[in-house]
Amino acid sequence: MKTTLIIRRGSAQEAASHARFDVPFAPGQTLLDGLRWIRSHIDPTLSFRYSCINANACKECMMVIDGSVDYACTTRLHEGEMSVSPLPNKALIGDLVTEIAPPDERLVQRSRKSKT
Amino acid sequence: MHLETDVLVIGSGGAGMYAALEAAKAGSSVILADRSLVGRGGATVMAMMTVAVALGAQCPDHWENHLADTLAAGYGLCDEHLSAILCEDAPTRILEMDAWKVGWAREDGHIKQAHAPGHDRPRCVYVDFLRTGPAVSKTLRTQVIGVPEIRRIGDLMIVDIALADGVACGATALDLQTGNPVTISAKAVVIATGGLTRMYRRNSASLNMGGDGYALALRAGAQLVDMEFVQFFPIGHLAPRLVGLDPIMWDPFRYKLGGTLLNGNMEEFEQRYATDAGRNDGKYILTRDLATYAITKEVEAGRGSPAGGAYLSFRHVPEADLRRAFGPVIDTLAANGIDLAQRPIEVSPIAHYHMGGVCVDTQFETRVPNLFACGEAVGGANGANRLSGNGITECLVFGARAGLNAAQVARRAPQLWKPAAAAPALDLLARRRQSRDLNPAALVTTLQDIMTDKVGPFRTAEKLDAALAAIDDLTVAIGDAPVAGNTSFDTVLIDWLDLRNMLLVARSVVLAARLRTESRGAHQREDFPGLDPAWLFNQVLTLGDSGLELAKVPVARPTKAAAEARA
Numbered sequence: 001m002k003t004t005l006i007i008r009r010g011s012a013q014e015a016a017s018h019a020r021f022d023v024p025f026a027p028g029q030t031l032l033d034g035l036r037w038i039r040s041h042i043d044p045t046l047s048f049r050y051s052c053i054n055a056n057a058c059k060e061c062m063m064v065i066d067g068s069v070d071y072a073c074t075t076r077l078h079e080g081e082m083s084v085s086p087l088p089n090k091a092l093i094g095d096l097v098t099e100i101a102p103p104d105e106r107l108v109q110r111s112r113k114s115k116t
Numbered sequence: 117m118h119l120e121t122d123v124l125v126i127g128s129g130g131a132g133m134y135a136a137l138e139a140a141k142a143g144s145s146v147i148l149a150d151r152s153l154v155g156r157g158g159a160t161v162m163a164m165m166t167v168a169v170a171l172g173a174q175c176p177d178h179w180e181n182h183l184a185d186t187l188a189a190g191y192g193l194c195d196e197h198l199s200a201i202l203c204e205d206a207p208t209r210i211l212e213m214d215a216w217k218v219g220w221a222r223e224d225g226h227i228k229q230a231h232a233p234g235h236d237r238p239r240c241v242y243v244d245f246l247r248t249g250p251a252v253s254k255t256l257r258t259q260v261i262g263v264p265e266i267r268r269i270g271d272l273m274i275v276d277i278a279l280a281d282g283v284a285c286g287a288t289a290l291d292l293q294t295g296n297p298v299t300i301s302a303k304a305v306v307i308a309t310g311g312l313t314r315m316y317r318r319n320s321a322s323l324n325m326g327g328d329g330y331a332l333a334l335r336a337g338a339q340l341v342d343m344e345f346v347q348f349f350p351i352g353h354l355a356p357r358l359v360g361l362d363p364i365m366w367d368p369f370r371y372k373l374g375g376t377l378l379n380g381n382m383e384e385f386e387q388r389y390a391t392d393a394g395r396n397d398g399k400y401i402l403t404r405d406l407a408t409y410a411i412t413k414e415v416e417a418g419r420g421s422p423a424g425g426a427y428l429s430f431r432h433v434p435e436a437d438l439r440r441a442f443g444p445v446i447d448t449l450a451a452n453g454i455d456l457a458q459r460p461i462e463v464s465p466i467a468h469y470h471m472g473g474v475c476v477d478t479q480f481e482t483r484v485p486n487l488f489a490c491g492e493a494v495g496g497a498n499g500a501n502r503l504s505g506n507g508i509t510e511c512l513v514f515g516a517r518a519g520l521n522a523a524q525v526a527r528r529a530p531q532l533w534k535p536a537a538a539a540p541a542l543d544l545l546a547r548r549r550q551s552r553d554l555n556p557a558a559l560v561t562t563l564q565d566i567m568t569d570k571v572g573p574f575r576t577a578e579k580l581d582a583a584l585a586a587i588d589d590l591t592v593a594i595g596d597a598p599v600a601g602n603t604s605f606d607t608v609l610i611d612w613l614d615l616r617n618m619l620l621v622a623r624s625v626v627l628a629a630r631l632r633t634e635s636r637g638a639h640q641r642e643d644f645p646g647l648d649p650a651w652l653f654n655q656v657l658t659l660g661d662s663g664l665e666l667a668k669v670p671v672a673r674p675t676k677a678a679a680e681a682r683a
Contacts, residue, residue: 044556044601044608045607046607050323051322052157052322053323095603097604101153106270107271
């Protein structure tokens, strides 16, 4: 099976751009599987947060998937197109990575300008 | 950017958070650094069930009984001083966690203790339902947040320990958000980075468990011990695809509900291996190493399940009992299309834990002054095979001890920091380059394939030689200068720095496994079956000028006089 992931790329300083990636998958595979596949097969610069892989324990991989906020690790890939973008209400760092740590857990404790 | 603190703790799993708490309690300022989010990454949050402790709440117990089981599971290789600390301190830590409202499961007014494989009695506490790790993480995180002396910093990856005349004096780090270097001066440094299971294709850990702490320790001049002993958890989830749960989740199901392992022909086979190994205790439980062996041998004999493992069936358990025992987990399973009352699932061994690690003394200090280690990052306490339930226990106990000792060192040590201490790591980061030809993410998966296929639970000289050659090739491929993408949150650079660590650590595992020409615990040599009493030694690794050097050392055991004095 095949899906096309349309991913919002770039940092807060850059104009928004969208990249399309064709990703093969087996039924049951998740968006996180697809994103990791892109990194090892097509573009290692694609960035997104995750730690626990598929256990939904670390809660780091939250993003906007087909218009709704969800976890990449528990959202299944489907055929056709899937749109993926960073959380809109958090400061953007790059690609799908946003500032989700509490303010007092940041190296620089001033808040960044959010750009959505 | 430059930061200054008394104690730097690297890693914010259970061990790191406990170390930070104890160090702050003893009067130190602390930086708690994590490459991910504080208290979210690492292995602790993934733990699903048991924590071993001789509380005596379920039935009478004493920590020396816990110690006896720990030493028996370790096949003679445990550093008995560390094992004794693990078992003796456990009740204090578990009760402190209870006072902090972690929520240990209770029964008839007392903390409930379950009977896990390898224990002589019910000894393991837990939090329902499969919430042990998240509850432990959350509880410690709440404590840490309440201590102003602890500065928490996420998205900070430690590149190397900084040294002043051979003494640890801080670290050089990478701010993952900007890619800028950060230097940290500290009077004492605690490595709490967990294990190395990310080096394997199928693992039950997190992205962060690539063995960074082992590489940091080696390059700083510390030693590693028992690196050949990687524990495989026998019944990791294999099929159908399951998300939203840790793949090691089936163990608690088995403790509570039984659960039957079947081969591809739907035949039970565990008893057969238990009998063969002379370990049939009539309780239908194999230790992890034996169960891994049994499943692998069934698959090799052509009796595997369709996905290449074994079936695990709960069809004998009434649906109401399933729901009572696991409540919301049953719904998560249903969302994955799994109905245990109807169909068995498939399981197979999965990389789970590393017995080996950084060599420390009973103060949890390495041979590098002012450099400490704790938690899974420490080697020795579990010998050749870890007893189930000792993972979280050691992270709490060793974390607390290391944090306290680091604070005591920090109290009397001067700040030894000088800019030259960070120069080698800063120079490395400054040499980063872009390369279209190298995909570090792809090379990480290549390394995972090598380790899984050649350095899994069953090894031969031929496979280990092939692994070493492949690791050599990868080491040449990544080169000496970091490859970077020069993007915000530079995942290319992160992967390159991880590979630098992982390749050194993979080499440590392979070299130690190659020399150990016997089968013991988690290290099984198909070309050298069975225990060889001549190998009742630990192997210690040092990074010298000409690369990794190995030495055989006697197992650390208390002297008879010390044991009698204790009694």
